[in-house]
Amino acid sequence: MTEQTLLQNWNNMNKNRFHSDANKEFRYPSADLLLKHVGDLSDMILQHMTKQVPRLETLERYYLGQNDTIMSAHRRKEDHLADNRAAHAVAEYISQFVQGYMIGVPLKTVYEGEEREKEFLKNTNRNNDADEHNSDLILDLSIYGRAYEILYRNKEDENRFAISDVMNTFVIYDDTVERQPIAAVRYTKNFSDERVYTVYLYTDNKVITYQSEDKFSGELMMIKEEDHYFDGVPIIEYKNNKFRTGDFEKVLSGIDLYDAAQSDTANYMQDLNDAMLKITGDVEIDVEKAKDMKQHNILLLKPSYSAEGSANAVDANYIYKQYDVAGTEQYKTRIFNDILMVASVPNLLDNNFSGNQSGEALKMKLFGLSQKRAIKERLFKKSLRDRYRLIANIARLNKEADLDVNSIIITFTENLPRAITEELKTFASLGGKLSQETLISLLVSGVENPAEEIKKIEAEDPRSDGTYDFMKPEGEE
Numbered sequence: 001m002t003e004q005t006l007l008q009n010w011n012n013m014n015k016n017r018f019h020s021d022a023n024k025e026f027r028y029p030s031a032d033l034l035l036k037h038v039g040d041l042s043d044m045i046l047q048h049m050t051k052q053v054p055r056l057e058t059l060e061r062y063y064l065g066q067n068d069t070i071m072s073a074h075r076r077k078e079d080h081l082a083d084n085r086a087a088h089a090v091a092e093y094i095s096q097f098v099q100g101y102m103i104g105v106p107l108k109t110v111y112e113g114e115e116r117e118k119e120f121l122k123n124t125n126r127n128n129d130a131d132e133h134n135s136d137l138i139l140d141l142s143i144y145g146r147a148y149e150i151l152y153r154n155k156e157d158e159n160r161f162a163i164s165d166v167m168n169t170f171v172i173y174d175d176t177v178e179r180q181p182i183a184a185v186r187y188t189k190n191f192s193d194e195r196v197y198t199v200y201l202y203t204d205n206k207v208i209t210y211q212s213e214d215k216f217s218g219e220l221m222m223i224k225e226e227d228h229y230f231d232g233v234p235i236i237e238y239k240n241n242k243f244r245t246g247d248f249e250k251v252l253s254g255i256d257l258y259d260a261a262q263s264d265t266a267n268y269m270q271d272l273n274d275a276m277l278k279i280t281g282d283v284e285i286d287v288e289k290a291k292d293m294k295q296h297n298i299l300l301l302k303p304s305y306s307a308e309g310s311a312n313a314v315d316a317n318y319i320y321k322q323y324d325v326a327g328t329e330q331y332k333t334r335i336f337n338d339i340l341m342v343a344s345v346p347n348l349l350d351n352n353f354s355g356n357q358s359g360e361a362l363k364m365k366l367f368g369l370s371q372k373r374a375i376k377e378r379l380f381k382k383s384l385r386d387r388y389r390l391i392a393n394i395a396r397l398n399k400e401a402d403l404d405v406n407s408i409i410i411t412f413t414e415n416l417p418r419a420i421t422e423e424l425k426t427f428a429s430l431g432g433k434l435s436q437e438t439l440i441s442l443l444v445s446g447v448e449n450p451a452e453e454i455k456k457i458e459a460e461d462p463r464s465d466g467t468y469d470f471m472k473p474e475g476e477e
Contacts (some may be wrong), residue, residue: 002232017058017253019052022053023245024051024052025144025179026048026172027173027174028172028173028174030182034183035203037077041210041220044185048170056167058252059145059249060143063086063091065091066087067088067091068266069256069260071085083262084124084263084266085260086263088258088261090258091248091252094247094345095143098247099135100415102415103327104157104415107134108413108441109372109409109411111408112465116401117402120395120400120403122449122452127160133161135162138240138376141238141246143246143248144246145239145243145245145249146166147163148163149235149238150186151235152236164474169235171233172185182203184201185200185201186199186200186235195210199211204231204233205228205229205231206225206226207226208226209225229394229418232386232389232393236387237383239383240376241375247343247372251339251343254335258336277317280315281301282303282304283314285301285302299316336475341368344368363416370414373412377412380412385405392404426463436454438450
């Protein structure tokens with residue numbers, strides 16, 4: 001079977017897996033008009049529940065290794081044949097590889113401005129565990145193709161941001177070419193009464209709470225209305241790509257094929273153990289004795305004799321389907337490699353990938369993923385700036401800080417083994433020079449703010465000139 005045929009099979013299996021509106025963005029003229037026509041808001045929520053959530057749930061099941069096709073279909077018609085269901089966590093492998101590659105080294109956010117604002121930004125990120133939070137956002141993006149972040153002020157009147165579940169959150173954009181967010185929705189089911197839903201509508205200055213009964217009949221009743229002061233919709237959508245597709249979404253059918261191939265192999269091995277015994281010849285054997293011999297793994301065949309006194313020919317062997325070991329294993333390997341090829345993720349178990357290879361050789365093997373990474377980074381930075389813009393708005397209002405979002409430098413560092421020392425030595429041998437701050441940012445991933453670290457060094461040792469000679473031989477004073 002050629003790779004083109006495999007890909008065609010995937011496309012055929014993918015047909016009608018999701019509704020045509022399963023990944024559609026919600027558009028509306030304005031928030032004011034939406035507040036006047038709450039029935040339209042109900043229709044959006046119903047569409048999200050019935051057409052979009054099923055796709056999100058499917059992607060989550062595949063990430064958790066609960067692959068739909070292999071776990072649900074009745075694959076063997078004969079009851080006496082083995083029916084093993086082997087679900088493989090290929091989706092998890094893809095998403096975790098992408099997550100580690102993109103943000104295994106935490107993001108660096110550096111403010112180029114006043115010390116007060118630097119301290120405010122640093123404390124905001126630390127108080128919100130920004131490194132872990134950003135990592136969770138990247139994982140949601142990889143699985144669902146989208147992620148949501150909600151901003152709020154806690155009881156201590158501090159700025160907070162947290163993940164909002166994709167299963168019950170969506171953003172509404174205007175119908176202009178700018179596609180600006182005009183509102184966001186978050187809805188929850190009442191645990192004491194599952195017929196009751198609470199709906200939170202976020203605009204650029206208010207949070208309006210509605211309630212719906214009778215398993216979301218579409219009738220919304222306003223409960224309360226509160227002001228917020230972020231001066232923007234406080235739920236931010238992060239997108240994995242232009243089409244909001246997950247990193248393994250296009251290979252779901254390939255994963256199904258791989259599950260089926262591995263399950264069929266397991267079924268064959270089990271069926272072989274239970275193969276049918278064929279006995280040929282005129283044999284005198286008692287049924288009970290035959291059962292006893294089978295239990296003891298012994299088969300004693302007593303042939304009959306002809307009139308001339310010669311024994312009739314007797315033979316016994318098993319009947320089973322012939323197994324093309326080499327062809328089957330090659331087929332499974334091709335499927336697995338094609339899955340990773342389409343997902344732009346390398347196979348770490350491939351012998352050609354392992355071994356002592358240069359950093360440039362590894363980069364070539366990750367070229368496809370690097371192209372996707374560039375797109376992911378641009379979209380992620382765009383949403384991150386929206387986060388800090390909203391925080392800057394409310395911080396300015398409360399006179400906590402006067403952040404200029406354009407002065408926030410956001411840096412991604414790909415999580416790859418690098419021979420930085422050799423690069424620096426080559427750079428220095430050609431006459432290049434680097435500041436201590438740049439060296440720390442390159443060599444010490446655990447330092448969030450290199451400039452602050454230099455000040456600590458100077459405070460501990462006033463004689464230090466803040467330099468490091470990386471060309472000096474090790475151990476030389």
